[in-house]
Amino acid sequence: MSNKITVLDKGYVRLIEPMGSDLSVVNAARVSFDKESGRIDDRDKRLIQFLAREGHTSPFRHAFASFEIYAPLMVARQWFKYIVGSDHAMDGWNESSRRYITEEPTFYVPGKEEWRSAPENSKQGSGKPVDPLIGNMLMNEMENHIRKGEALYNFAIEQGICAEQARLFLPAYSLYVRWRWTASLQSICHFLNERLASDAQNEITQYAKGVYELVEPHFPESVKALVKQHE
Incomplete structure (x- = not known):
């Protein structure tokens, strides 16, 4: 499976590194009872569904993924709202800057x-x-x-x-910018729910679909439980 998906005319989403798994979520929840799972079974899948359904979201902050994104500035600034506007995001964001670089400009x-x-x-x-x-x-x-x-x-x-x-x-x-985004699984799924919604801007929805396609295979049970908008 490729770790890079082309978006729009010149953009892309690249998965740099997934950190953790559905098992990370399960074991973060089970530590309350001094329990630990060695592999995901049906009971663990039900636990993940329960956590998502009841809003017990802190265990989903024990898994992360890191991405590199190349997108028009209008997309980047919409995306960044999830960093400054959330008290649970636990996100990292580092962006290329034309204060320091003079690479050939690219536009959407x-x-x-x-x-x-x-x-x-x-x-x-x-x-x-x-x-x-x-x-x-x-x-x-x-x-x-x-x-x-x-x-x-x-x-x-x-x-x-x-x-x-x-x-x-x-x-x-319309200027393309490049950044790295590292986020908890909870934050990623919150972003996906917002930007896979039918009323989201088309351009950022295309990037959200790329993020979904890259992250879902690494956290299938958690993404299924948390993301409601994907068809």
């Missing part, structure tokens, strides 16, 4: 059939795809915008401007 440009209309009854989210003629026009305009931003960025660098200021010329939200 939706194809002509990927542009979506504004929703009719909500202030956020998106509606149906727009006419491909409009999508093609927007795609071309965005590519022109990116080329101009890159040219100004390179010009600033050539003039001796520091990278942390030159980056101001780059179109930010």
